Amino acid sequence: MDAIFDKLPDAPALSSQSRAWSGILVEYYHHIANELIAPRLAQHLITLNCGKPYHLIQRFDGHIFEKQVQPGNLILTPAGQPTEWIWDSEVDVLHLLLEPEFINKVVTEVFEGNSAQIEILNSFATPDPRIQQIGQLLLAELESEQLGNRFYGESLANALTVHLIRSYCTVKPVVRxxxxxxxxxxxxxxxxxxxxxxxxxxxxxxxxxxxxxxxxxxxxxxxxxxxLAPHQYQIRCRVERAKELLQQGEMAIADIATRVGFYDQSHLNRHFKRIVGVSPKVVQQNSKNFLYISNSVQDRTA
Structure with missing residues (x-):
């Protein structure tokens, strides 16, 4: 089966490829008016309209769908079927590609069901606030221009998959x-x-x-x-470890940031100030002042 984006002449503006999120690939595209034919899709594809309304025709599984796609609407195209899209204007879209093996794994582990009984259904120009919200959060991660947090990206991918199984399958399994x-x-x-x-x-x-x-x-x-969610707890642990190192006064803030797992100093600054209430520089400076006073007192009493 083909990877759909191999058929596109343009490259994604943003991609999660380097982030290695398990089971999902997220890519943001600005497409010109075009026609796209894919013999068979290797992944389940969710396309979210992030821009203006546009007119779309889709040929899928012997049917023709045609509609004005509104901002936030999704097009869900299951893997394994030939499909064709025709749109007549520029579009800004977020593509979420989910591996069938990942869907099957979630069905087995979360719903304790038989993945062979699950069939993802096609959905065309559908409003879905939950998927729109998850898509916006994933897009925000890509726009951050930082490596981000795998815990967070994969948490969103799992939440998306569970919602997909609950809402867009022939069988509606129950979570235990x-x-x-x-x-x-x-x-x-x-x-x-x-x-x-x-x-x-x-x-x-x-x-x-x-x-x-x-x-x-x-x-x-x-x-x-x-x-706390795992990614929130991890960030708090990183901030606490950074605080300990800052109070020791032996390392530069940029070095501390990478030592505890932040992307860079600005990444540390943002989370540190949010959690501690002051910047790392303030904590480091106060610690240096405290050490200076303590040493001075020791010198006078020696």
Whole structure:
């Protein structure tokens, strides 16, 4: 089967390719008026209109769909079928490509069902506030021009997939919930693992595997136990570790930022000020002043 974007003459303005999010590829395009034919899609494709209304014709599975696509509307095209699109004006769209294996994995782990019974349905020019919200959050991550956080990107991908299965499948499986949170031993293992790898861009799959849970159940149970999503907890741990290093007064702020896993100094500054209430420079300067006063007192009493 073909990768649909191999057929396009233009390159994406933004792409998640370098971020290595598991199961999903997110790309933002500005397309000129065009016609696109793909023999068979390798991935399930969600296209979100991020710009002005445009007229679209789609030929899919022997049917012809034609409509004015409004801002925020989605076109959901399942994998495995030939398809053709024709649009007559410039468009700004966000393409979300989900691997069928990733969908099947979520069906098995989250819904404890048989993925062979699940069929993703075609949907044309449909409003869906939940998918629009997730798409906007993913787009904001791409626009940040920073490597970001794999925990966050993969959390959004899982939330998107669960919603897709619930809302756009022939069978509507039910999620089995456990409301007790993580056990003390599993929570301890996760917390220690995150804190021991603060300088690494960890994957949710990696952490969930450590405690033998699906990504969906891990993220939900972790939040029940800690009151924070995994990516939020990781950021707070990085800020706390940075604060400790700043108070030691031995490293430059830029070096501390990369040591604790932030992309650069500005990335640290943004989260540090949001959580601590002051900039890293203020904490570092206050620590230097405290050390200076302490040393002076020791010199006078020696």
């Amino acid at each position: 919930h456990n409301s007790s949170g993580l056990s003390k031993s599993k929570l301890k293992r996760v917390v220690e693992y995150i804190q021991d790898h603060l300088d690494q861009d960890l994957s949710l799959n990696e952490i969930a595997f450590e405690i033998n849970l699906s990504v969906y159940h891990f993220t939900r149970l972790f939040k029940q136990s800690m009151g």
